[in-house]
Amino acid sequence: MKIAVVGATGMVGEVMLKVLEERNFPVTELLLVASERSVGKKLTYKNNEYTIIGLADAVAAKPQIAIFSAGGDTSIEWAPKFAEVGTTVVDNSSAWRMDPSKKLVVPEINAHELTKEDKIIANPNCSTIQMVMALAPLHKKYKMKRVIVSTYQSVSGTGVKAVKQLENEIAGVEGEMAYPYPIGRNALPHCDVFLENGYTKEEMKLAREPQKIFNDKTFSVTATAVRIPTAGGHSESVNVEFESDFDLADVRKMLHETPGVIVQDNTDTNTYPMPIYAHNKDEVFVGRIRRDETQPNTLNMWIVADNLRKGAATNTIQIAEYLVENNLV
Secondary structure (H helix, E strand, O other): OEEEEEOOOOHHHHHHHHHHHHOOOOOOEEEEEOOHHHOOOEEEEOOEEEEOEOHHHHHHOOOOEEEEOOOHHHHHHHHHHHHHOOOEEEEOOOOOOOOOOOEEOOHHHHHHHOOOOOOEEEOOOHHHHHHHHHHHHHHHHHOEEEEEEEEEEOHHHOOHHHHHHHHHHHHOOOOOOOOOOOOOOOOEOOOOOEOOOOOEHHHHHHHHHHHHHHOOOOOEEEEEEEEOOOOOOEEEEEEEEEOOOOOHHHHHHHHHOOOOEEEOOEHHHOEOOOHHHHOOOOOEEEEEEEEOOOOOOEEEEEEEEOOOHHHHHHHHHHHHHHHHHOOOO
């Protein structure tokens, strides 16, 4: 199995290599790919040193799978070139997510839709992935009508520059700014760029992607996305109105039985999900499960996950694993 990791030197790329190694993905030949300025640099995978190659060389090598985390522009230009030579691309950028001809996949929910013909597969937004992981079993049983989500997103979601800004602020060092304001001791209601409708791009991803993943437009999602001074891990306050009523014990049981979800919900012992606990883990953690007492058939939950793992690298690699296991590449 010849695998290319495109964007191998980036923050998510590094985690992808870590996850490939941890999960012992069946790699027989590994191509580490990055932009021209990184070509020739060395990276280590499973104690072996690899030299970074450019995109054109990677396409020429015709890998079976290319996992991309190199930004939307790179994906738009290069994913089709890989697809043309028979490579299946799993792309972590937002480039293909809402393209009606491309599947948007969270393996636990809709990997069964994948076929050999799917040569470019989109990985959802990090905040979307953790939310739909918790909502999927509940939607199946109670049918969602409306979701209101407020996110508390870590600086790692912006990238290396933002992590550095936070570290500099903590250390009292002046440096390059990833955000228009300080992030330490602050909260920025500004994830990604603002659109004409007053929402940010991140908020619109949260609104649209779940409908595509569930292949269902009968429910709506409205979002407010906020950047907070945590180094890793996204948190979400989710309020979901269902068509039919639910029993809280059943909700907890269903979530408890959902692969990839861990319920942390005991207020007597102050047990609830936190980014510090989700760090370096692949599961989605759900807690503060309670009825919305102001509205019928409505539930409140607090959902936390490591945005670089299940929110990005792990989900991408789970898609690749599904392709291999089901002989789709």
